[in-house]
Amino acid sequence: MGSWQTLMFWPENPALSVLVWCVIAIPILYGARQAMHSMLRAIFRAISNPLRLMSHWLFKTADVMRQRNKMVLLANGRGEISQGIVKEFDRVTNLVQRDLHGYPALQRKLMDEITRIEEEFQKCGEVPPPPPEWTKAVASIAKIKPAGDGLVERILEDISASVSDIYDKVVAEYRESSRQRHDILKGFMPFWRSVDQTLNRVDKNLTGLRDSAAKIDEQMEKYTQINANTENAEHTLTSSATILFVISLLVMLIAAGGGFVNFWLIERPMEAMVGGSEYIYGNLQASYMAAMVIIFFETLMGLFLMESLGYTHLFPLNGINNRMRRWMVWISFAILLILAGVEVALAVMRDMIVSADVALKQELAGGAMTAAATAGWALNIPKAAQMILGFTLPFALAFVAIPLEYLIHSGRTVFGSLLVLGIRGLGFLTRFLSSMTRQIGKGVEHLYDAVIFLPLIIERVVVNRGPRLSSLPPGESGGRAAFPKRGGGEQVL
Amino acid sequence: MRRPLWFVPFLALALLAASCADPRTHAQAVYMLVDTSGTYAKQLDKAQRIVSYLLGTLKAGDSLAVARVKSRSFSEKDIIAKVTFVKDPMQANAQKRAFIKQIAHFDSGIKKGSAYTDITGGIIQAAEFLNETGAGQKTILIFSDMQEELDYKTVRDFPIDLKGIRIIALNVTKLTTDNVDPRRYIGRLDWWEKRARAAGATDWKVVNDMEHLERIFKNRG
Numbered sequence: 001m002g003s004w005q006t007l008m009f010w011p012e013n014p015a016l017s018v019l020v021w022c023v024i025a026i027p028i029l030y031g032a033r034q035a036m037h038s039m040l041r042a043i044f045r046a047i048s049n050p051l052r053l054m055s056h057w058l059f060k061t062a063d064v065m066r067q068r069n070k071m072v073l074l075a076n077g078r079g080e081i082s083q084g085i086v087k088e089f090d091r092v093t094n095l096v097q098r099d100l101h102g103y104p105a106l107q108r109k110l111m112d113e114i115t116r117i118e119e120e121f122q123k124c125g126e127v128p129p130p131p132p133e134w135t136k137a138v139a140s141i142a143k144i145k146p147a148g149d150g151l152v153e154r155i156l157e158d159i160s161a162s163v164s165d166i167y168d169k170v171v172a173e174y175r176e177s178s179r180q181r182h183d184i185l186k187g188f189m190p191f192w193r194s195v196d197q198t199l200n201r202v203d204k205n206l207t208g209l210r211d212s213a214a215k216i217d218e219q220m221e222k223y224t225q226i227n228a229n230t231e232n233a234e235h236t237l238t239s240s241a242t243i244l245f246v247i248s249l250l251v252m253l254i255a256a257g258g259g260f261v262n263f264w265l266i267e268r269p270m271e272a273m274v275g276g277s278e279y280i281y282g283n284l285q286a287s288y289m290a291a292m293v294i295i296f297f298e299t300l301m302g303l304f305l306m307e308s309l310g311y312t313h314l315f316p317l318n319g320i321n322n323r324m325r326r327w328m329v330w331i332s333f334a335i336l337l338i339l340a341g342v343e344v345a346l347a348v349m350r351d352m353i354v355s356a357d358v359a360l361k362q363e364l365a366g367g368a369m370t371a372a373a374t375a376g377w378a379l380n381i382p383k384a385a386q387m388i389l390g391f392t393l394p395f396a397l398a399f400v401a402i403p404l405e406y407l408i409h410s411g412r413t414v415f416g417s418l419l420v421l422g423i424r425g426l427g428f429l430t431r432f433l434s435s436m437t438r439q440i441g442k443g444v445e446h447l448y449d450a451v452i453f454l455p456l457i458i459e460r461v462v463v464n465r466g467p468r469l470s471s472l473p474p475g476e477s478g479g480r481a482a483f484p485k486r487g488g489g490e491q492v493l
Numbered sequence: 494m495r496r497p498l499w500f501v502p503f504l505a506l507a508l509l510a511a512s513c514a515d516p517r518t519h520a521q522a523v524y525m526l527v528d529t530s531g532t533y534a535k536q537l538d539k540a541q542r543i544v545s546y547l548l549g550t551l552k553a554g555d556s557l558a559v560a561r562v563k564s565r566s567f568s569e570k571d572i573i574a575k576v577t578f579v580k581d582p583m584q585a586n587a588q589k590r591a592f593i594k595q596i597a598h599f600d601s602g603i604k605k606g607s608a609y610t611d612i613t614g615g616i617i618q619a620a621e622f623l624n625e626t627g628a629g630q631k632t633i634l635i636f637s638d639m640q641e642e643l644d645y646k647t648v649r650d651f652p653i654d655l656k657g658i659r660i661i662a663l664n665v666t667k668l669t670t671d672n673v674d675p676r677r678y679i680g681r682l683d684w685w686e687k688r689a690r691a692a693g694a695t696d697w698k699v700v701n702d703m704e705h706l707e708r709i710f711k712n713r714g
Contacts (some may be wrong), residue, residue: 271553271580271582272581277519277552277555277580278554356583360590361549
């Protein structure tokens with residue numbers, strides 16, 4: 001307060017003092033206007049230009065990373081699709097070898113059956129009985145007009161009786177013949193069925209072949225798109241990698257839950273083995289570490305088992321031969337089995353410890369020691385459940401290798417995309433800050449001019465009235481125009 | 494680019510094998526002083542309940558000692574029972590059973606309370622025992638009305654050292670005079686708290702509710 005008052009010409013009248021200060025300062029500020037503007041511009045450029053540079057670099061880096069990501073993504077996609085195509089071709093080969101390999105025999109069988117059916121069919125062709133000669137005689141007799149002659153009538157009656165007998169005989173023969181033909185047709189049924197089945201099998205094989213061909217077409221279409229480096233292929237691969245990443249992550253979380261259960265199942269007996277009061281570092285108990293080591297070992301053995309079986313390809317095991325691979329399968333499986341056995345033993349031990357603790361607590365609470373044997377088989381159920389869990393969880397953990405592989409492979413794409421997004425966001429932020437700094441610089445220049453507005457107005461009036469200077473083009477009036485109507489060359493971003 | 498992960502379990506095993514951190518820093522040692530003077534001699538069943546609770550709470554590697562407070566308590570002879578639990582839970586359970594038997598035997602042996610109450614002597618003895626254990630968390634439980642009474646020969650009015658030790662007064666009953674003037678009770682507890690804190694005790698607590706013994710170890714530091 002004291003130092004402030006020393007600046008006052010008349011401390012009892014601060015307004016007058018300030019006015020006098022303004023009168024002194026404004027001409028000085030006006031005189032120094034150009035220099036001050038240059039200085040302000042230099043300061044704000046010193047801030048905004050590096051920011052712009054940084055933004056430019058970030059965007060460029062993001063582009064480079066995106067290109068690299070795209071390259072890796074397409075290469076991975078190409079590899080996967082190639083594998084898919086190879087698998088489909090293998091399937092087709094197998095199909096052809098297995099099913100269509102016997103196609104000539106099948107065709108021969110089919111032709112045999114068709115020939116047989118034809119022969120049988122010909123046999124059952126309906127042969128009309130030859131027209132008997134006596135029908136003509138009957139027709140001639142029928143033309144005789146009844147004349148009431150008894151002899152003629154008797155002859156006609158005899159003829160009628162004979163014709164009726166013959167007719168019955170012919171009809172019976174005809175029926176017998178039809179029955180035989182029907183029997184032949186009935187005998188066709190198994191052949192028809194056989195033909196039907198054979199044709200169905202052929203149809204199924206051909207459908208499978210057609211499906212495989214469609215899949216190969218589809219894969220080839222994708223392969224073509226990838227080779228053409230299209231945006232669509234990149235999008236498809238990125239989205240499928242993201243979905244795969246999320247699914248793998250979910251499966252891994254479930255597996256982590258299994259691991260957590262497994263940990264608490266063996267931690268207590270481990271405490272008895274390595275000592276509950278032993279600490280490795282900070283609050284990390286040795287028993288926790290021991291339990292985790294067992295779980296890690298199980299997971300690791302699972303990884304090797306899956307790797308040796310060829311379900312995963314996390315390690316470069318191409319160099320080893322099939323015999324060695326089989327050895328690896330058996331060794332990792334044996335270790336996994338031993339660890340599962342250890343877990344069963346630990347589960348039993350855990351149950352014993354818990355029972356002993358419960359008994360002790362009951363005893364300490366004043367109750368008599370309860371005999372565990374009286375509870376019967378029902379008390380053995382939790383123990384059995386723990387043993388089963390102890391045995392199955394290591395094998396379940398072994399399968400973590402599959403989602404882990406997908407997580408690692410898809411994670412590269414997902415994290416790469418996220419990194420590009422982050423760098424771009426940072427680039428945008430720096431560009432925004434650069435632009436803002438420049439605008440603030442301009443605002444400060446205008447503020448400076450606003451303080452010395454009076455001499456600037458006088459300058460404008462004088463410049464506008466001066467006959468000599470009015471002919472000069474704007475900008476050559478000896479200084480920069482105050483309060484320009486348009487901010488020429490202003491850049492927003 | 495794919496690196497084999499063989500080394501992870503071996504590293505973990507190596508860490509396990511080299512677990513040379515001091516295990517005692519995480520261990521807990523509890524020393525319980527049981528007042529056997531006057532009417533407190535009749536409340537030993539409560540003290541036994543507290544011991545049972547402690548036995549149920551303490552883990553492998555922890556230590557527990559129970560000592561009596563009598564006319565002069567700065568003596569190892571006043572320790573009724575003491576134990577450091579082994580890491581095997583079955584053996585630890587056996588130790589706990591033996592311990593509770595010893596306490597029960599002591600309870601039945603008490604017929605008459607002591608004439609004086611030397612709490613300070615008991616606390617000094619307790620601090621000595623606890624510091625010897627080297628445990629990370631040291632607690633003195635005082636089962637008493639906190640009314641110290643010394644004979645004219647006993648000297649206890651000197652500064653004591655309770656650095657790193659928590660003091661918990663249990664079942665601090667109100668005396669007849671406290672009922673007449675509660676300020677005596679409050680003042681007595683305040684005096685003990687000031688004395689404990691001045692001696693470097695990390696905490697001072699009074700737990701009178703015997704139904705909530707878990708408060709003894711609540712918020713332990």
